[in-house]
Amino acid sequence: MLSGQREFIIAFVGMVRAGVIPVPVFPPAMLTRVEAYRERLHSIHASCLPRHIVADDALFDICVEAVGEKPVNFAELAAGEPTGQLVDADGGDPLFLQYTSGSTAAPKGVVVTHDSLMENVRCMTEAVGASGERDRFVSWLPVYHDMGLIGYTLVPLVNEISTWFLPPYEFARRPTTWLDCMSRAQGTFSNAPNFAYDLVTRRATEEQLAGWDLSAWRVAGVGGEPVRPATMRRFAERFAAAGFDAAALNPSYGLAEGTLGVAFTPVGRGLRTLTVDAADFAERGVVRPVADGPGAREIVSCGRPLSGWEVRVRAASGELLGESAEGRIELRGGSVAQGYWEAPELTAETFGDGWLRTGDLGFLHEGELYVTGRTKDLVIHHGRKYHPTDIEWAALGLPGVRPDHVIAFSTPDERLVVVAEHKPALAPPDLARQIATRVRGSIGVTPDDVVLVKPGTLPKTSSGKLRRAACRDAYSPSTPAGHGGLQ
Structure with missing residues (x-):
């Protein structure tokens, strides 16, 4: 948990040479909301139960709030005297845990060994x-x-x-x-x-x-x-x-x-x-x-x-x-x-x-x-399979649709839903209809629902990827006028 690239690299290499298994975690600047960061940090902490957390001053309070644990301050650690104790690892030993970004599920700690790296x-x-x-x-x-x-x-x-x-x-x-x-x-x-x-x-x-x-x-x-x-x-x-x-x-x-x-x-x-x-x-x-x-x-x-x-x-x-x-x-x-x-x-x-x-x-x-x-x-609509990217790309380029901020998914009853972030000042009043028409013309399938949401609404992973599963889970078809929303 370090906000600086230089500090992170020093800490990572130092831990590896000391025989410690580092668990890199994104700083909150990579997330749109600090609350989402706290949730992710809590999830990773519960998964790997680290012996220590290393953080800098900028992330100290967030760390305490997320996991209830006081971290080791990086500046104090770096200022300490070298111990001279270096560990030689075997090739099959874990080198670090690489937590997946959680685009479809809770983050999982991938064990990268010295040999695999x-x-x-x-x-x-x-x-x-x-x-x-x-x-x-x-x-x-x-x-x-x-x-x-x-x-x-x-x-x-x-x-x-x-x-x-x-x-x-x-x-x-x-x-x-x-x-x-x-x-x-x-x-x-x-x-x-x-x-x-x-x-x-x-x-x-x-x-x-x-x-x-x-x-x-x-x-x-x-x-x-x-x-x-x-x-x-x-x-x-x-x-x-x-x-x-x-x-x-x-x-x-x-x-x-x-x-x-x-x-x-x-x-x-x-x-x-x-x-x-x-x-x-x-x-x-x-x-x-x-x-x-x-x-x-x-x-x-x-x-x-x-x-x-x-x-x-x-x-x-x-x-x-x-x-x-x-x-x-x-x-x-x-x-x-x-x-x-x-x-x-x-x-x-x-x-x-x-x-x-x-x-x-x-x-x-x-x-x-x-x-x-x-x-x-995969999107399943009336028994036919579609790749969501084909549907999402069809909606791009329309005035008012934010580039690369469209998600397509199917509900358990095989309804096709398209959710798009829009620019309110630029979006025409019939943007939802335009999206449905574009998808039908490009893919040959008509969405059952088109949802327009404000910028920053679509859920993302810590690395910036859109989370289709999370969007599907948040979707609610019961809002007025037959248009769904995100809870």
Whole structure:
């Protein structure tokens, strides 16, 4: 629980060398509401029952309120005399607990071992050819989890690569500082979710474009949420004037239970997509390539599995599927984490029989992995299955709808609900009807309910992902005029 990136990295590395198992936790600045942070902190504390909590002055009172425990002050700890006591760990020992972001359920503590971390660092470094002699990493991602912690803190630490860090709140306040830093540092590596590429594309001015030099950027990673081809193309076109090469676009796939990276796009190839017949894909999971047009769906490749990974796709019935058939993604390899902390039943369910059941849907095509959604997020409407991202993306672009702030889900009685954050000053009075019309025209299904909510209403994880399950649980269809709301 440290608000500064530098302080966190010092504490994390120090704990590992001392033989302590660190449990990184986001500071409340990463959440829209302090109350949500207190709830998350309480949940994590109850799960792992830490011996001590380390916090700085800014988080001291919040920690006491959340768990009723006085934390150790980081400044006092750092000012103490070194003990000189270092612990040599075995490869199978836990290195740290990586709590999942809780997008579909309560956060779970993934046990990352020394072996699983070093194997994942090895295969990711090999895949992108990262080198301290030529590369400069730039990141505004939180250093407490996933890509920010492993990809942009531990990978460069192991490989002695210089890294420039921007505070996440600085990106949130002024997104273009990310590209300012890329230009000034002549950064070669930087990752971000899809929404961040969209945000800087819309916010950058012509004056900024004229002053930036993005020609050194050779790996523009994108992951952590579904990748929109249109977003990537707009970004590449917009920043070509600043020297950005579209071949640097690098969609990837990973998850905490696999430590981090699973599949990366080959460096220097750029975006690859597959356009399929949407009806065949939705009804039977059949990948039938078609030309772009009405009734087509474009899906982004996440590249090839990294060395040391085995990837297979299985049907819900357990049948092993071949290429070009959508099913449940399962993984095996040295990067798979040890399991969930103090949760043997959940560990057996997810990590049992030597294969990691990711909970993600996708397919293999010509040796590459295409990720299409989450099993638990599938929308069921009158017996037909839809991916929520297809419905959500259909609503984007309408005046008054906040970009990347739309959630689609189905109720237990198979009603389709779309919830969108709107900008009250810009939203037309018939925005809900416009959303329903757009979804019907794009997907061929009409929402049973469209709910408009104020900015900041939709529930999010600690890493900023929208929480569909939490939104579904909060939905109430009993408000006046037949329009539901969020409780």
